[in-house]
Amino acid sequence: MQQPVTHVNLVITTGEPAGIGPEISIAGAQAFLAEQPDARITLLGDDNLLPLSSQEKLTFADRLQVQNISLSSLSSPGILHSQNANYVLKTLDLAVDGCLQGQFDAMVTAPIQKSVINEAGIPFTGHTEYLAARCHAKREVMMLCATLPSGFLGLKSAKDLRVALATTHLPLQQVSAALSYEVVLETIRVVDHDLRTKFGISKPLIRVAGLNPHAGESGYLGREEIDFIAPAIDACRNLGIDVHGPFPGDTMFDPKSLPNVDAYIAMYHDQGLAPFKFVTFGSGINVTLGLPIIRTSVDHGTALDIAGKGLADSGSMLEALRLAYQLALNQRKKL
Structure with missing residues (x-):
C-alpha cells in the first residue's frame, strides 16, 4: 500500500514591503514548488503585495498559500514607511511561533530594512539577533x-x-x-x-x-x-x-x-x-x-532601487528554500 505524502511545510516572511522581498518570495516559491512536489509553502504578508493569479492557484492548489497580514501604511516600491515596522516584525513573530509549534518545518526570510524598524523606535540590529531573542537561544x-x-x-x-x-x-x-x-x-x-x-x-x-x-x-x-x-x-x-x-x-x-x-x-x-x-x-x-528552529535567508538586501520593476533575481531565495527543505528532511531523520 502506497504511503501518503507527508509535506515539508515551509514559511516565507516576505520582508520589507517597499523592497524586492514580496516579488522574489513569490517567484522563488513557485520555482521551488515546481521542483519539489512534497513541499508546501505559506507566504506571510499583505495580500495586495502577494497577488496569485488564477492559473497559479490552480497549478499549486493548497501547496502555495498566502496568510494575509495587513500593512499598517500603504506601500509603494522603493518608498520606505516606518509605520510598517510592526508589520515586518509580525511576519517574523508568526513564522517563529509556527515553527516552534510544529506548524512549519522551517522558515525562510526575505530581506528587511533595519533602518525602518529603528526609526519606528524599536531597537533592532538584525534578523539573527531578533530571532535568537524570540527563541530564547543561548548562543x-x-x-x-x-x-x-x-x-x-x-x-x-x-x-x-x-x-x-x-x-x-x-x-x-x-x-x-x-x-x-x-x-x-x-x-x-x-x-x-x-x-x-x-x-x-x-x-x-x-x-x-x-x-x-x-x-x-x-x-x-x-x-x-x-x-x-x-x-x-x-x-x-x-x-x-x-x-x-x-x-x-x-x-x-x-x-x-x-x-x-x-x-x-x-x-x-x-x-x-x-x-x-x-x-x-x-x-x-x-x-x-x-536556534531550536530552522531558519535560512537570502544574503542580499532590499534593493529599493529596482523594487517593483521586474528586475529582481529570485535565485538566492530559491537556494534558501532548497537548503531549508534539505535541513528539514535531515531533522526528520533525527526524530
Missing part, C-alpha cells in the same frame, strides 16, 4: 553558505563553502570588547553541533580566524589570540571537535583548504563576509545556527 551564530562549482579555484568537484561569524552586526571598534573565551568557545560548539545535527556532517572540520593582522604576530599586534582565541580552540579540541587555528584572516581562506574544510569561523562581519561574497557572486544563503 546564536550567523553562517553564510554557498556551493562553489567544480573547477572554481582549482576544485576537483563542487564544494559547499560555509562561513560563520563569532560577532555579527557591530561597529568595528566594538568587536574586540565583544569577544571572549566563552564567545569563541560557544561559537565553535554551536557550529560543530549544527553541522552534525542539521547538516548531517558526522565529523566536521572547522577553521577559526584570529582577530588581528598575522593572528597577532605572537602578541606584537594584539593579544586576543593568545589570551582567549587559541585557548578556546584548544578547549574545543579537547571536547573532540576537529577545529584548527587561529589563522591570520588574510590566509585562512586558502583555496587549498577548501576541499577539506566544512566551515570557517571569522571573528567579525567583514572578515568573513567580504571573501565569501567575493567568490559567491550573490548566490549565498544565510543560516542562523543555535
Whole structure:
C-alpha cells in the first residue's frame, strides 16, 4: 500500500514591503514548488503585495498559500514607511511561533530594512539577533553558505563553502570588547553541533580566524589570540571537535583548504563576509545556527532601487528554500 505524502511545510516572511522581498518570495516559491512536489509553502504578508493569479492557484492548489497580514501604511516600491515596522516584525513573530509549534518545518526570510524598524523606535540590529531573542537561544551564530562549482579555484568537484561569524552586526571598534573565551568557545560548539545535527556532517572540520593582522604576530599586534582565541580552540579540541587555528584572516581562506574544510569561523562581519561574497557572486544563503528552529535567508538586501520593476533575481531565495527543505528532511531523520 502506497504511503501518503507527508509535506515539508515551509514559511516565507516576505520582508520589507517597499523592497524586492514580496516579488522574489513569490517567484522563488513557485520555482521551488515546481521542483519539489512534497513541499508546501505559506507566504506571510499583505495580500495586495502577494497577488496569485488564477492559473497559479490552480497549478499549486493548497501547496502555495498566502496568510494575509495587513500593512499598517500603504506601500509603494522603493518608498520606505516606518509605520510598517510592526508589520515586518509580525511576519517574523508568526513564522517563529509556527515553527516552534510544529506548524512549519522551517522558515525562510526575505530581506528587511533595519533602518525602518529603528526609526519606528524599536531597537533592532538584525534578523539573527531578533530571532535568537524570540527563541530564547543561548548562543546564536550567523553562517553564510554557498556551493562553489567544480573547477572554481582549482576544485576537483563542487564544494559547499560555509562561513560563520563569532560577532555579527557591530561597529568595528566594538568587536574586540565583544569577544571572549566563552564567545569563541560557544561559537565553535554551536557550529560543530549544527553541522552534525542539521547538516548531517558526522565529523566536521572547522577553521577559526584570529582577530588581528598575522593572528597577532605572537602578541606584537594584539593579544586576543593568545589570551582567549587559541585557548578556546584548544578547549574545543579537547571536547573532540576537529577545529584548527587561529589563522591570520588574510590566509585562512586558502583555496587549498577548501576541499577539506566544512566551515570557517571569522571573528567579525567583514572578515568573513567580504571573501565569501567575493567568490559567491550573490548566490549565498544565510543560516542562523543555535536556534531550536530552522531558519535560512537570502544574503542580499532590499534593493529599493529596482523594487517593483521586474528586475529582481529570485535565485538566492530559491537556494534558501532548497537548503531549508534539505535541513528539514535531515531533522526528520533525527526524530
